[in-house]
Amino acid sequence: MSRITPEEVRELAVLARLALSDQEVARMTGDLDAILDYVDAMRELDTTGVEPMTHAVPFDCPLRADQVAPSLSVEEALRNAPRREASFFQVPRIVPGPGGASSAGEDEP
Amino acid sequence: MIAARGASLVAIADGVRAGTVGAREVTEQFLDRVARLDGGLGCFLKVDAEGARRRADAVDAARKAGRDPGPLAGAPIGIKDIFCTRGIETTCASKILRGFVPPYESTVTARLEAAGAVALGKLNMDEFAMGSSTENSSAKPTRNPWSPAHVPGGSSGGSAAAVAASLCAGATGTDTGGSIRQPAALCGVVGMKPTYGRVSRYGVIAFASSLDHPGPFGRTVEDAAALLEVMAGVDPLDATSIPAAVGGYRQAARAGREGLAGVRLGVPTEYFQPGMDAEVEGAVRAALDELGRAGAKIVPVSLPHTKYAIATYYLICTAEASSNLARYDGVRYGHRTAEAKSLEELYTKTRGEGFGTEPKRRIMLGAYVLRAGYYEAYYGKALRARRKIADDFAAAFSTCDAIVTPTSPVPAFKFGERIGDPLQMYLADILTVAPNLAGIPALSQPCGFTKSGLPIGLQIIGPALGEEICFRVGGAYESRTDWHTRLAPEAA
Amino acid sequence: MATDWEVVIGLEVHVQLATRSKIFSWSSAAFGAEPNASTDPVCLGMPGTLPVLNRSAVESAVRLGMAAGCKIRTRCRFARKHYFYPDLPKGFQISQFDEPICEGGAIKFRLKGEPRAIRLTRIHMEEDAGKNLHAAAGVSFVDYNRAGVPLCEIVSEPDVRSAEEAAEYVRAVRTLVRYLGIGDGNMEEGSLRCDANVSLRPRGSEKYGTKTEIKNMNSFKNVRDAIEHEVKRQATLLDRGERIIQETRLWDAARGVTQAMRSKEQAHDYRYFPEPDLPPLVVTELEQVALRASLPELPEDRFARYTSEGLSPQDAGVLVADRETAAYFDAAVAAGAPAKRAANWLINELLARVDDPRALGEANCPVPPTALAELVKLVEDGTLSGKLGKDVFGKMWSERRAAKEIVAAEGLAQVSDGGALEEACKRVIAAHPGEAGRFKENPKLMGFFVGAVMKETGGKGNPKAVNEILRRLLG
């Protein structure tokens, strides 16, 4: 049986913000299906009571002193920008979201 | 003048330090080799001749002024294009980063330059280090110096091939699931993946953050050790870099020449499975005999969860990759679609146009396994399996000092032979992914050739922070064999 | 008859921490630099860069948690929260998910004199995003100066029962933040932000109704008005037997309405997972002891102390509302001013003269606490009448001079010396024989004589003394 449908692949593509051609969707469906089929072998492995290993080497988070070092100049910050206007990065018009102008703090629109 | 072809990095550095040869002179010789030979190989994405000459002159000036020019004085090296270099285009071999010029320098390349090394340019790779053949480069293929019809391995294929062809004496690479060791094996050079956190990841473009290991390539074990001594060490810019003293790696490599008395080498049965190339297995078995003659005690060990390593690896690396590649949106740097009428189009078209097939495949798989409701069944499960795989190694190292296996189950394959079947390509990583999951050091070095003249690699895996034992065993084997002295054929 | 709806509100408050540098990198976290002048490769999400946690941000979060009575995790984690938006440089926000630094606790305040404690679910650390500016002509601009400024997100239980209570809760959070000195809690500038989850249920019912999330309330008034409006809107729908749609609604302060945000096709899926670039954060018991010792006297403790010292709950409430007001009050009392008097002067004279009570804390406050204490004492010992005291205070404030100096220079001291007053009274009586004659049958004339004597003494006569002398001379 197939584990993933072309519709799911299209949903994923929206979630991941990837424009995929129909051929890509078809191919991706087959590839993901085969890979998911393969990784399913893991289900037989008993991992009850096993602490998830999120980091390869266990040690505590180091902390940095709250000190300011020189910022990038506005020019350095914007030099790689595909589109800029004055000292701003430029994007297509955003339909105003929460707080009108920001996402963190609030959730994005 | 030196014999650039086949020259070892430490020999060059020692010559420059002693003043028997100038750094600028060495640099010109290697730049000339790159100009003559890279057209046919495709190792370099960008040659920085001006920068190289500037760095070489600085080394010579320091020496003439009686200042220490550094342990790697004048050593010509290549930089995998995954390392950010200030003022020099850094693309990760991806269209989505074309034209990106970092305003910052990776910690590794900064340390290498401070040690006197002379970077000649940026080396080809699989896009975002995703691949095992360098066929996923958006720029061009890189050929295996031993056979132009064969791939150099990957993802650090440009690095391995450049060292094998003496276009540079050493190189940097990154290893997330074997991307240093496998191309080293397929190109007949030495590649070292250190302990996770041994080498800073700052300025190294992320593929899978908890699995990415920067490391060195060299022609000899001591070359790799000399580079790692400079690259390694805690970095305030990387919260996962280990605050532990850096060992004497060159010393360990030399110590191996005195033999391996008292060293126990484990051989995991799980790493010699059907499907392994007979010539590869033969060469590795012979290498084990040689190590035995060097005084090592060969003991069987078991790594029972090996069969879950590939699945575990691909679940974790795709999840992290889908996250790390979310920043490529055409707003701050890199490619941006020409026709974005809305914000949604800016994202989907920029990313759809900018990423190649393999990154897209991994972004999709990663998004899938992290989705609400799927997390525990896939990513959560993989994190637990990862712990069991790491525990296997911990248990094995209670009965042995290092583990010896083949690096790749097969020698270099032909272009296009596997690219059509991603799962088969993934399965070829079977012998290299587990040390990434466990975060432990592993070295690959030449241990023979197939009848058709393709290199075969030997993998030496050590315990966490046990880089020295890998270098010692590698140094011992190298001192008793001459595979590392063989030179890849060269177009006259 | 219509159902009696109970209002159920849960609040998410984001507090910007006033650190020097950003939470994960070294550029300045200060507000107000020119666009994109306060960035570094890390907060811009440039390839290969990595986060390194700011110690001061952690300490601020722990102190806030302690002040709110939270349980502080000795070991917490960061997680990546994924979504695409131009102000979010990495395509994910480094936040905390299943292991936040603080859990439980409560925000305490008084509503119409009644003590309230709104329970907290959690307080977690995260990074702020940049700012999108909605320019004309089909484009928007992005400024990343704010990207990476440290935030604490304070998530409450659905314990709030009215719009007014919600506003007071947010005010209490701001007070706490300012007492701790970890942020300036300015809603207008966005250093304090509030989202509200609002739902109604028939009073007495256990289960919650469908909630809406209200955003874009950037003042206490907005919080009250927006929630009031939303409650009315939901009640109207429910009374009509209609259903509430779970959605996010933006408060339009200009039009005084909340409106549904154009909701996206696909539902959110943040794909949280543990941040691989940051090992687990450990705050040892020992470090916690040190941080606890650094906490100031908190608003509710001060309130208890002031009322026990005889202040009215109303006055105590006003004094503790700002750290600077309370500190000013304590200093004045320490300098010898009686508590109740000091409170009256502070509330009626000083607070009436400043827009922001924080001005009282500044070194250049025209009338420092010791100066006020001196004035209060002059009024207490009768040297100045209450009326004159107020005049003198006015001069102290505008001319930055000491009370004694003004009194001396302008000869404002009250005449209490019997001799001089008696002479003045005799002169007045002599000048008005008729009134003096009619005094016996009409004692009300006392007012007339006192007024006349005050005129005679240029307002300096001590009214009490004058009364006694007149009564003796006329009696």
Ligand SMILES: [Mg+2]
């Ligand atoms: Mg929230």
Ligand SMILES: [Zn+2]
């Ligand atoms: Zn938040």
